[in-house]
Amino acid sequence: MRRQKGLWGAVMAGALALGAWLVLTLGMLWSTLEPHEQAQVAELVAPRIALLFMAWVLAAIAWWAFWQHVHRRHIGAPQRLAEQVRGMLGGASSKRLAVQGEAGMAALAAAINALADQREALRGDVAAQIEQASQGVQQEKSRLAALMAELTQSVVVCNLDGRILLYNNRARLQFRALSQAPTLAGGAELVGIGRSIYAVFDRELVAHALERIQERRARGASHPSAQFITTTRSGQLLKVQMAPVGQVGSDDAQAPLAGFVLMLDNVTRHFEDEAQRDQALQALTDGSRSALANIQAAVDMLGFDDLEPTMRERFLAVVRDEVRTLTTRLNDSTQRAAEGLKTRWPMEEMLAADFVVAAQRRIEAHCGFKVVVDEVEAGLWLRVDSFILLQALAYLSQRLRDEFALPFVALRVAAAGGRAQLDLIWNGSAMSTETVMSWEMDPMRLGAEHLPLSVRDVLDRHSGEMWFERDRARAQAFFRFLLPQASAQDGAEQVALAQLESRPEYYDFDLFSVRGIASDLDDVPLTELTYTVFDTETTGLNPSGGDEIIQIGATRIVNGKLLRQESFEQLVHPGRAIPAASIPIHGITDDMVRDQPAITAVLPAFHAFAQDTVLVAHNAAFDMKFLQLLERRTGLSFRQPVLDTLLLSAVAQPSQDSHRLEAIAERFDITVLGRHTALGDALVTAEVLLRLLPLLQQQGIHTLRQAREAAEKTYYARLKY
Known part of the structure; x- marks a missing residue:
């Protein structure tokens, strides 16, 4: 507000000067009058002194208006122009100056705009040359962005102060799951360029891992790394692998580090599954020990020749009951172990609608007839090996075409009691149970391609089932598959990941050179x-x-x-x-x-x-x-x-x-x-x-x-x- 103060100061000074001039003029006039004339003038002016004051006030107002116009036109305008030019010079604005005001100011503004246009043209030429020279660097940068975006593992790069320099989409999703307010901040309070990784991990734990890496580097290890498992504040269990980042342009293995890379894996569910398997194994062991002890005692008693028939039958019943109990327990444990193995098979979470579209394309390409999508339940997620399951659907469609000369088949997917129900539908012909079993057990063949797996192998891999049904009311027949659904958490993670941008802007390697701010x-x-x-x-x-x-x-x-x-x-x-x-x-x-x-x-x-x-x-x-x-x-x-x-x-x-x-x-x-x-x-x-x-x-x-x-x-x- 220095400009306003200067304006008011000038106005007040002018008004006071005008008043002083008026008083001085009246004083000079008064000094030339004779005493009797002074008395006459005083008698005439005294009642009209207020008019003189009003005249001075009006003159001061006129002076203020005149000075404000002059200041705005001849002082304020150049100042505003100078501020706009400084904005253009500093890169704050690319907007051109308004050509207005008196001829001199307008000409100056036009000349400045011409210089700005010339500078922009030169800058454009320089930028084009720089872009042409750095195309290789930009290509490598794009490759890095694409690689980091599509990685299925969470990756975070930090400088030595623990400030985050880079993170990928998966890490963003991972931190959202770790957030104590995932629906509000979405993990943004934990992950971000320049944020500290110590908001998630204990500082001493990271420092200890860095010390282990430094020790391995000192021993000459070519690719030193460290691993640790930690619990986050939200109760999640993370497995972390740390690798060092060396100084840019340095080939010396012993040179100081510039930062470190963290690869994160949430093992909470895996740990819970392992704990459940351990508990099941412990229960099996304890229960089997008791059953075996009872069987051993009964066998020992059955070894006596003089054992009465009623007692012998009682001990035989004990053996039968314990064997039956033990068999049931072993079968249950075997089934749970098999389920565990199948869930650890590398399946993928896939939206049912996306899978049906892929199946439609695959069957039409292999069989050459139309595939109709009958009905797909919205929001249903499958946990499948999509490639081999698509092969099985294409194989069955091909056999239907060859056997019955069908013009088309239809696909339908719905949820059914915690499982997904996938139907391959056709109109008309039915088939025998023996034919269905034959198609299920034969090795699959697609054209000239022979596959070592059968449809039964595909079902076993998915822990699923398939059977043949008829819908007489609609004159339809169909193969029905029961397949595993993805859990609600898996589906939500996939939706969140799909909504993220595929090319992240969240990385800034300049922060490698930034150490802790005071x-x-x-x-x-x-x-x-x-x-x-x-x-x-x-x-x-x-x-x-x-x-x-x-x-x-x-x-x-x-x-x-x-x-x-x-x-x-x-x-x-x-x-x-x-x-x-x-x-x-x-x-x-x-x-x-x-x-x-x-x-x-x-x-x-x-x-x-x-x-x-x-x-x-x-x-x-x-x-x-x-x-x-x-x-x-x-x-x-x-x-x-x-x-x-x-x-x-x-x-x-x-x-x-x-x-x-x-x-x-x-x-x-x-x-x-x-x-x-x-x-x-x-x-x-x-x-x-x-x-x-x-x-x-x-x-x-x-x-x-x-x-x-x-x-x-x-x-x-x-x-x-």
Whole structure:
């Protein structure tokens, strides 16, 4: 607000000068009059002194209007132009200057635009040459992104401080399962570029694994690694394999490490299965020991020649009963062991609808007739070896075509008592039980291809069954397969994985060179800080008067990059009705928040998401007031530093007429999407912050302390809620 102070100072100085000139003129005129003339003038002027004062006031107002016009046209306009040029120079905006005002300013703006166009053209040429020269690097980068995206194992790369540099889709899904609030933060409070892996793993455990790797490197091991199993805070059991990452460009095996790679495997279910098998084995052992003891005692008694017939029959009955019990127990254990082996066979979780489409293509390609999809239950997941099961369906379809000259077959899938029921249907002809058994037991043949497996082998591999049925009402016959369903957890994991982007943007190898940031963030350069940029939508504008948060949205900036995929967005039930007057602004209705969690459930997840970062908001005093009022209710406080893009804009561009978010975005040529949604405003605010940082550096503001001190001196810093 230095510009406003200077304007008012000039206006006041001019008004005082005008008054002084008026007083001096009257004094000079008074000195030329004779005493009797002075008396006459005083008698005439005294009743009209108010008119002289009013004339001075009107002259001062005219002076103010004139000076404001002159200042805006000849002083303010060049200042605004200079700020816009600095924005273009620092890369904050690519928007061209508006050519307006007097001829000289318009010509200057046009010349600056021409220079900017020339610079953009040169930059484009340089970028094209750089892109052409770095095509090989980009290709390798794309291959790495594709490889990491499609890996079925969770992979996380960290620097030596435990800051995450890279993670793949599977790791993102894995951390979501480990989250204590998976439906709110989705694991985003645990995994993210620049976040600490120690939010999941004990620091000492990781340090011990690194020491073991260093010892193996010192002994000359070419590929040292370490493994450990740990329990997460959410109670999951993780098996972790750690491998070192050496310094870039160093072939020395003893050179210091740059970081480490973690390959994660959730073994909770496997561990539970093993525990169940151990318990079953222990029960079998204990039960068999008792049965064998009883049998041995009975056999010993049967060895006596003088044993009475009734006693002999009693001991024989004991032997028969114990043998029967032991046989039953062994059969049950064998069946459970077989089920365990089958579940460990490398099956895949597949949506039934996708499997039917694949079967339709495979049968049509092999048999040359139409395949109709009769009915597929939505949301049904299968756990199958899809390749060999498709081969079996194609084989049976081929035999049906050869035997009965069918024009088409149909497929139908539905759930049936915890299993999946797959039907291969045709119209008309039936067949004998002997034919069905023959087709089931014969080795499969598809054209000239001979397969070593039979349909029975395929069924055994899936622990399934198949039989022949007729539907006389519809004049149909069909083979019915009973197949295993995927568990609800497996299906959910596959859906979540399918919804993730196949090419991740969440990696930043520049963080290899970043070591631990000092705990005193005030002295850290602005470009090295990690930011959580957030926004809230509320029931109204009076946090102290009972208004509540109805939505929180946030995103992260790490290493000067906006990580759009690492975001937080959640509707909140406010515990009160949303005023009708506020609904047109944010578009959130009572129906939208009716089934949403309360702020006491949402705020802990957001608190974890924003941990160890600098908070950023536009008009942050408003949002922070809501968070501060929630401290007593939730027990959570946000003690990290806060930056306000409203204040920073006033620091970087003080001559601009408006510092509203829309006005700043327009100056910086930022596309505004989802205005007045919490996440949409947070993303725009993050873009604004990235544009403001170079402008602040031009003014000598490089650290967080300098930015906060400059912001506190602005006029807008006096806003309170």
